[in-house]
Amino acid sequence: MSRILVVDDESAICWGIKELVKSLGHEAEIAASAEQGLKLAANSSFDLLLLDVRLPGIDGLTAMPQYREHLGIAPIVVMTAFGDLETAVRAVQNGAYEYLLKPFDLAEVRATINRAFAANSADSSPGCTRLGEKMVGETSVMQEVFKRIALAASSDVSVLLQGEPGVGKVDAAHAIHHHSSRSTHPFVVVNAGSLSPTMVETELFGHTLGTSSNSIQARNGLLAEANGGTLFLNEVAEIPLSIQAKLMRVFDKSDVLPAGSDRVFSTNFRVISATSRDLSLRVQAGEFRQDLYYRLNGFEITIPPLRERVDDILLLAQHYAKTLGGVNASFAEKTQLELTKRQWHGNLSELHDAIKHAIAETGSEVILPSHLPEPLPLRAVESESTNPTETLEQLVRRRAADLLGDPASEGLVYERLLEEIEPTLLQTAMDRFANEYAPAARALGLHRTTLKRKLDQYGMAK
Template sequence: MSGRILLVDDDDAVRVVVAQALRRSGHDVRTAASLAELERELVSHPPDVLVTDVVLPDGDGIERAQEVLATRPGMPVIVLSARNTLTTAVRANEAGAYDYLPKPFDLDTLTRTVAAALARAGSSAPVEPRGEDLPLIGRSAAMQEVYRVIARVVSNDLTVLVSGESGTGKELVARAVHDLGARRAAPFVPINMAAIPRDLIEAELFGHERGAFTGAGQRNAGRFEQAAGGTLFLDEIGDMPIEAQTRLLRVLQSGEFTTVGGARTIRADVRIVAATNRDLQGAVASGQFREDLYYRLAVVPILLPALRERRDDVAELARHFLQKASDEGLPRKTLDAGAVAALEAHDWPGNVRELENLMRRLAALSRDDHIGAAEVQGMIGRAAAVEPVGDVGIEAAVRAMIDRLARNDPAALDDGSLYDRVIGEVEKPLIEAMLARHGGNQLRAARAIGLNRNTLRKRLDVLGIDPVGRGAD
């Protein structure tokens, strides 16, 4: 273990989720809910780092931390507090705390702070937690509520229904429920119900026997079998055909299933997490979704907020995605205050997914190391011309562009230029996206698009695209 951590907090949910996160980072974590429990743990299991709340049922955490530091000066203390005032921060500093984190705080920030504290204290092998282990980022009140619900479900197998707009990170929530729970050593198996042909959904979910239907040359295990002991993530559950809903309901009720064409009963040893961007209650009312299945799935509902409803998180998310792009080989970039303001002012119809894509494009295509407001606004404007909102698709984006021309330049619909206009609108962001994906390497981008390198270079000149480096070519 990289370090012994004593976590003191009287909030059960906070203790569960923080302790799980620290354990996933390789630490030996003990918890206490009061100063009395803290005293017992200090004697029986002396920690390398003390993480403590301020307001505890039987006293003040900062005062006790100061006393602890008087006898153990080499032990870092990290103070947490929901009383996010200047006075609290000053008191923590005067007490000698290593750091002070106001609630609500981001779990990744806390794990990094603990790792840094251990490193300073000379821990034998401090482990820097990987960002992908804690993919949910945000300090906003809306995200803190999501964290609290996750904390309450990781210790049980209750079915979870995650709802929210496209691009809000529903699969990340599902993975967090799995990764922090008792089934984390077993598989996490996702299946997108909207991507499976109607006549193949049952075979995909439950598997099939050889000869069960034309083309079934051998037995195949379905997703329920593949996820045995772990978590089955049913993405876009609202797009599941009604006939398949009936069979899924039977499995959830009985805990058993048979393969297509099979007779042997198989136990469904999985945790179910479902997700949707649709209004399932509305679908129930219209007869498109079974009411009894809805209530089987929505045992624990989690509503993910749209990014426009958590603007306080935009800057932190943007910097995280720029760092992620840098880790993957794209140029390292930073945002100035104007760029952050421009990002926070945008409504983000594509939510976190749209923000991540924008940061990747900026990392690859921005000329300067420091990104400003004008560049952010320009990139958002170019993307908006063709980028569909959520999952509505390219057809809707083209229709929106035509409607825009009809309002702003109606003559363009009759002057014979419409084909070139539409293709031009699509071509530039397509080339920019492929350059971004391949780190500015024109040869690889050309191959991905289906052009030869010389043709791509000509199109870069015609379209006014400034390529980022020559890569390997």
Template sequence: MPISSTNQGVSSQHPKVLIVDDESDIRELISLTLSRMQVDCLEAETLSEANQLLEQHGEGGIQLCLTDMRLPDGNGMELIYRIQKQYSQIPVAMITAHGNMSSAIEALKAGAFDFLNKPVELQTLRNLVTSALRLDQQKQVVESCDTGPELMGQSVAIEKIRQLVTRLARSLAPVHIHGESGTGKELVARMLHHRSHRCDKPFIAVNCGAIPAELMESEFFGHRKGSFTGATQNKEGLFQAAEGGTLFLDEVADLPLDMQVKLLRAIQEKSVRPVGAQKEEFVDVRIVSATHEDLAAKVEVGEFREDLYYRINVIELKVPPLRDHPEDIPVLANYFLSQLAEEMGRSAPRLSDSALKRLSHHCFPGNVRELENLLARAITLNDSDVIDAEDIQTDGRKNQAPQANSFVVDNIESVCEVGLESYLETVERQILEKALEASDYNKTAAAKKLGISFRTLRYRLKKLNMD
């Protein structure tokens, strides 16, 4: 079958979609559906035909590509990679066999903006095309948004997150952010939004654990007046409020199972039905989710649906606890001090060496938020130019080294709180620091004191970023 362009004769102002599938029935079904939406279609049966059409029409001439996975001369994945590389402005959606979640995920990871299950459901197809075509109009927007919030820190871990955020912001794949409380998950979610094509649209954050179960459906999808007692007016839901933008599902592990089913449907079909409404409404939102819990483990015990897990967890972004990047403490501390001082209309105080040392030795179970709070307290209590160790009130219990003669931990909770590895690291860090202090920072003497070789000491210091 030769390369063909259907819907010819209609105005060339119409957006163009490239359909790549070896089954003519599917191409026909799609192009018929799209022609009713004033969209022109280019059809290709093979990868090489698709490549030819891409060359012919170029980046500006095609607004969306829909491709099948298995093609006579190769795999649709190859096309995704090629488009990513050469025509990165063209969004691609993969058509996959129903239930073949792994290839759908693979496609999303490779940069596809969405996928479509076979047999193709026409309303889902129409919604997908509508949101892809919007992208085209949003392309110019991204330059005009300000950069939004910034992740501070110079450690390798933070630098990696910054790079990943920049890359992921452009894609539309759902991102799941995992990390302990106070590590900066919401900040990362906001950055993803601010750097995306959606930056001029709303960012709506919702704490899934804070909505009463009986109100959940109406909170998420809205309701019609009179649909239940107390529904005195039409109300829009969170999905509608986030229209065109990003919906941030915080503490997503707290969603009850029945709501998980409804959420999955809404994400998959890009439509929601307000409580009491007859018709579904099209919604175009990017889903970013976060939790401090182990979502995979929740799937394992049946508390989180596997299908929803795969849908929202296409790309996982891990935010490390502060104790894993203590080298960022000084940068973060100075950043917060200058922010806080600015809010208070005063000049930023300096941290004394002893204050910095105290901060560096604290293990921060509450992570960056705890650091911010400690400094807020310090700056409020002290209006001089220097903040000293005494001004920083860390929780002593967590800060103190264990008693030298008590190798048995009687309070297992304090270990569980931070995890064994990092508990031991903290203990080790403190022992090394004390040994060095007691030997006037002579490493040979410190090693002797501890009954280890100089090499071992050097290795351990390096491992803990203490050298």
């Protein structure tokens, strides 16, 4: 039987966790403050600590080093409903084994407890306290992203960042580097999509003097410049197959051979990659090496599009306004409504540019809807396959797998997936038939009242 210390000022959470712990055959002690928990930890031994962040008196993160002195190598699981990137990074850097986001269900807590006991020791990797680029977000999906960034920063594993254009993959890469043990070393960016096919090899690997008619001096490549730091391969899917093979050699051998040279140079860097494409489909199409895909995908982080984090839009807009010089800018109520109802196909990049335009447009401190530029049109989705149905199937499979693997979605997967797909179908039909219920319902094969009810359910009724 193991002993678990639960430190949280919410009595309902403590009761639920204590009952769960008992059902697992373990013993739980409860503390309502960090100070009370420290007294228990000083006078008794525990095999696991579940620690809330927001506590009366000393907060959980500040108390973590003191708990570590008493607990030794026992895992510490941090719990919070107020996660941001800095909180996640501090938790991991202070030695947290895992980071639980409230609200959570008991199945998630059970799985975390089992994983913690299966681990040999808590991850106490040292990290840098210097903050990188500020990533803004309070929604649960962004808290999960912050958690994964913090976990990635605490190790040296290769990271693959995935997401639509403009979601903030570059900021995430910077954040991982800035919070890692390599933060004092170079962060070298390779924009694969903008490299000339004829120059990509010399840009990456360097060249000796006289290798070509244009090489009037020897040059270190970007791989050599990244030594000791982080190599960021942006839009990695665009790297030519011939160069992918040479990159695999670098990753395998940890050395670089410049063009025209017979001498290799040892190198040591961490790799972070980013893509807006589905690399698995590229692998199937023979356009991306499978071994390189597995090498790059050591730890995957998917950054959600802005339309999946609507509650962050006003927070982001205020943040952009402040950083763009509009310190005293405010958003009229109609502007706030307009910002939250737009689809933002360009994601953060489009929102940033819209706020920049509005600040330049307005002569007052209040931003009105008329100060915003027209929204970007929906870009045609570039097919990753010659078979569009196959691409759609891949997307649905991936989303279904995400939901099935999410403890918070247990028993709700069907409903949640339907809620994500059905509104788009209904809206498309209504647009097609000029918001006339009868023809739209006939085309969909639904009764008119059923269509009306569903539109009401999703808040889409005209």
